[in-house]
Amino acid sequence: MADLLKLATAGSVDDGKSTLVGRLLYDTKSVLADQMEAVERATQGGGDPDLSLLVDGLRSEREQGITIDVAYRYFATPQRSFVLADTPGHVQYTRNTVTGASTAQLAVLLVDARHGVVEQTRRHVAVMGLLRVPRLVLAVNKMDLVDFDENTYWRIAKEFAGLTEALGYAEDAVVAIPLSAKKGDNVVLSSEHTPWYEGPTLLDHLESVPVEGADHEAPFRFPVQYVVRPRTEAHPDYRGYAGRVAAGTVRVGDEVEVLPDGQRTRVEGIDTFDGELEAAHDGQSVVLRLADDLGIARGALLAAAGAPEPVTEFDATLAWLHEKPLRPGARLLLKHGTRTVQAIVGAVTHRLDTEDLSVVEDPGELGINDMGQASLTVSEPLPLDPYDEVAATGSFLLIDPQAGDTLAAGLVGRPLVARPLEVR
Amino acid sequence: MSLDTTALPAPTDQLDALESEAIHVIREVAGEFDRPVILFSGGKDSMLLVHLAAKAFWPAPIPFPVLHVDTGHNFDEVIEFRDRVVERYGLTLEVARVQDYIDDGRLAERADGTRNPLQTTPLLDAIAEHRHDAVFGGGRRDEERARAKERVFSLRTAFGQWEPSRQRPELWNLYNGRHKPGEHVRVFPLSNFTELDVWRYIAREGVELPSIYYAHTREVFARDGMWLTSGPWGGPRDGEEIVTKSVRYRTVGDGSCTGAVESTASTLDEVLAEVRESRLTERGATRADDRLSEAAMEDRKREGYF
Numbered sequence: 001m002a003d004l005l006k007l008a009t010a011g012s013v014d015d016g017k018s019t020l021v022g023r024l025l026y027d028t029k030s031v032l033a034d035q036m037e038a039v040e041r042a043t044q045g046g047g048d049p050d051l052s053l054l055v056d057g058l059r060s061e062r063e064q065g066i067t068i069d070v071a072y073r074y075f076a077t078p079q080r081s082f083v084l085a086d087t088p089g090h091v092q093y094t095r096n097t098v099t100g101a102s103t104a105q106l107a108v109l110l111v112d113a114r115h116g117v118v119e120q121t122r123r124h125v126a127v128m129g130l131l132r133v134p135r136l137v138l139a140v141n142k143m144d145l146v147d148f149d150e151n152t153y154w155r156i157a158k159e160f161a162g163l164t165e166a167l168g169y170a171e172d173a174v175v176a177i178p179l180s181a182k183k184g185d186n187v188v189l190s191s192e193h194t195p196w197y198e199g200p201t202l203l204d205h206l207e208s209v210p211v212e213g214a215d216h217e218a219p220f221r222f223p224v225q226y227v228v229r230p231r232t233e234a235h236p237d238y239r240g241y242a243g244r245v246a247a248g249t250v251r252v253g254d255e256v257e258v259l260p261d262g263q264r265t266r267v268e269g270i271d272t273f274d275g276e277l278e279a280a281h282d283g284q285s286v287v288l289r290l291a292d293d294l295g296i297a298r299g300a301l302l303a304a305a306g307a308p309e310p311v312t313e314f315d316a317t318l319a320w321l322h323e324k325p326l327r328p329g330a331r332l333l334l335k336h337g338t339r340t341v342q343a344i345v346g347a348v349t350h351r352l353d354t355e356d357l358s359v360v361e362d363p364g365e366l367g368i369n370d371m372g373q374a375s376l377t378v379s380e381p382l383p384l385d386p387y388d389e390v391a392a393t394g395s396f397l398l399i400d401p402q403a404g405d406t407l408a409a410g411l412v413g414r415p416l417v418a419r420p421l422e423v424r
Numbered sequence: 425m426s427l428d429t430t431a432l433p434a435p436t437d438q439l440d441a442l443e444s445e446a447i448h449v450i451r452e453v454a455g456e457f458d459r460p461v462i463l464f465s466g467g468k469d470s471m472l473l474v475h476l477a478a479k480a481f482w483p484a485p486i487p488f489p490v491l492h493v494d495t496g497h498n499f500d501e502v503i504e505f506r507d508r509v510v511e512r513y514g515l516t517l518e519v520a521r522v523q524d525y526i527d528d529g530r531l532a533e534r535a536d537g538t539r540n541p542l543q544t545t546p547l548l549d550a551i552a553e554h555r556h557d558a559v560f561g562g563g564r565r566d567e568e569r570a571r572a573k574e575r576v577f578s579l580r581t582a583f584g585q586w587e588p589s590r591q592r593p594e595l596w597n598l599y600n601g602r603h604k605p606g607e608h609v610r611v612f613p614l615s616n617f618t619e620l621d622v623w624r625y626i627a628r629e630g631v632e633l634p635s636i637y638y639a640h641t642r643e644v645f646a647r648d649g650m651w652l653t654s655g656p657w658g659g660p661r662d663g664e665e666i667v668t669k670s671v672r673y674r675t676v677g678d679g680s681c682t683g684a685v686e687s688t689a690s691t692l693d694e695v696l697a698e699v700r701e702s703r704l705t706e707r708g709a710t711r712a713d714d715r716l717s718e719a720a721m722e723d724r725k726r727e728g729y730f
Contacts, residue, residue: 074618225455231484242480244448283441285451287482397600404579406594
């Protein structure tokens, strides 16, 4: 059967991102008749239907003509199914871009061919790079407004390649496509206006790009969500540990460590409603039965032997998502896997300047939409992996203990840029 | 462009992935909240929630009650089905009745007779009365444009309101369910299912549904481009002629405004084929209330609707 690609789109205001998404949906025949009628009714001044109206779902978005919040879209071609997170461009909604990027396997970044790479582009590509979205597409949009000029395209593509290289992307992970979302050039159908362009259309690329799938060879990680204890007549003594395999593979008979305490035990059975399994892989929700009763509760992490020693002090990269700035000394909550602990912020050591991808030392604080690094101390040892090795256990949230708001996305051991263009 | 097919991983089954994701979400709620409840109308999406919750906690029973917000405009087949499911899974059923609110004057019947918009107040009262802190809904992002913007964990104020501009960023699979006393969180485990996924999953799992989801013969009349049926909520108006047709329902709701579609799909396979071919969304085809305005769903969600 067809496989699945999760992608995110980002672009600055007026780059035509909603129009591009609308065009993809429309040209892949993913738009149903009643949706199209609604768009035709709402299109102002008659003429060609405004495809952006297919995706901007909130009244304030339609009124302001901008995307404010992430919208998820589902479409399919005979080759592949797609889940598309359409994320906003405006700087104040960067937190929603981070949301879309956190689960994406590929990101499409839009620029307006007339303006080229702008600050928003640099910010977005920095977010995508930080969260390690594996593949990037630069959509050079509105080519019709620069007469499909080849030199304009190459200039923008080259500047973008400089950014992605600094962020650590291999050359073959990045593709730049000249297109016009409004007119449809190189979105689904090849354009007759770009004879100098030999690459794929956007949809061709999305359908054929290799998808980074689950890595069954990664070290096994399993955050315990819930202890299943039926205490029913049929199952008086059953005790199982429910969770979703966050990384790697577990097999019946495997020895596992219980973190952060460090006891060892053996997997006796892998249960599901549909029967017992011999093995469970990354992404599967199962219940594990263990050889010993070690008093394991929600929050424990079951891991393959040899996991990093749990720590109470560490440095992390943060994408700060809240109006309230991050300052040294702040007392916050940290959610890692299924465990929530208290955290105190030490020094704020670095901040990324998205203007030129340089790294600012000792910035003092992080404001909304800043990316930077800080040292953290937590109340209980956490079994952390480097984000680049095991994303699921190398990532965490910082949460405001009073308001409950999500303040930051945290990544363990992730450098801000692969090769800073400049250290100030 | 050349493509190295050896680099492609073995395709994972999309339904397995959707199921695992939904079970993960349901277990997170069991782990982090004190008094969750499943909204259960007897419709296909809420039936899927019950089915997935049973799988999430097996061999233990589902550790949550279910809540039905009853418009009073019910299809008999659906109520009978609801009670059978409650019995089979050993669930506790809470019912919030719109009729009670109309009887004692807290709500007034609308001029158009439709009661879907009236469900919000009984729903919020039931949540407050039972002190539910997490409320599972069967909403899917593919249903409608405002729903496409919904989080999996969606914080609601003490007034039950959805504030789209204040939604929390939702990163990776880390769901933040923190809330203040009086606030609650709506949780949507089926967020990433499409209508077609729901039907494919129902077929794969052999999930039983109310009979009206399959083609049957029914007396109907046309209104606003939909086939409506007579019931305790009323019947045809002057000039609306009753005809007998083979129909089925794509959604189940207030009988006064839920339309049937002409169909001869009487088996799961036939329904699947029909959904694949459909040129209308399920809400556009069958829900008069969603057609009220361009932002009908957004407005109702802001007020605290499902």
